[in-house]
């Protein structure tokens with residue numbers, strides 16, 4: 690540093706502690722605070738001068754006052770046409786943030802609709818209902834609960850129930866199981882293969898048995914489809930599952 694003086698560091702413009710209020714000053718030994726409309730001398734203390742300025746009462750008050758204020762009324766829809774419009778928006782899997790309408794009520798309704806669809810899908814899977822049997826649920830629920838905004842928004846028919854269970858819930862529960870098994874000191878891997886007449890291939894189902902609290906629990910893990918199932922084919926099919934669960938790959942084939 691020439692003459693032992695500290696000067697403005699452009700890195701501060703990016704840093705979250707400073708970026709909301711700091712600006713370059715024409716004097717390189719000073720920084721400018723947008724909130725306080727004041728110059729901060731950094732020539733001696735350097736960054737510590739900024740830290741101490743940021744802690745000051747005057748600065749914290751000015752910073753609060755300069756935060757953009759969004760009127761709470763912006764979050765509420767007041768007209769009935771708007772609320773019925775927002776309720777009829779179909780919720781889709783993924784982040785439940787409303788895109789077209791940013792009202793709080795539409796956000797709540799969409800989340801509640803998505804929740805109801807997820808709950809129904811879990812019930813359908815748990816009770817072994819066919820996806821086809823979910824086809825007219827939206828009409829049924831709307832007729833059963835005519836005063837419900839959630840029922841109005843419910844749009845989970847055959848396709849969406851299948852989609853939610855296959856691409857939303859299954860990977861989620863699979864990851865929970867994987868995480869739980871990995872945390873255990875040991876587990877048992879079970880497998881069973883049999884001919885799947887429908888696709889005319891052998892189906893190898895893999896199960897995991899491990900402790901869940903005070904109970905021993907066996908859970909479905911994955912399925913593989915095989916042609917001729919030699920011992921090596923079985924190992925090749927089981928290995929990825931075992932590696933996923935934290936088994937060291939090389940130790941399997943070691944005699």
Ligand SMILES: [Zn+2]
Pocket residue numbers: 710722723724725726742747748751
């Ligand atoms: Zn300030």
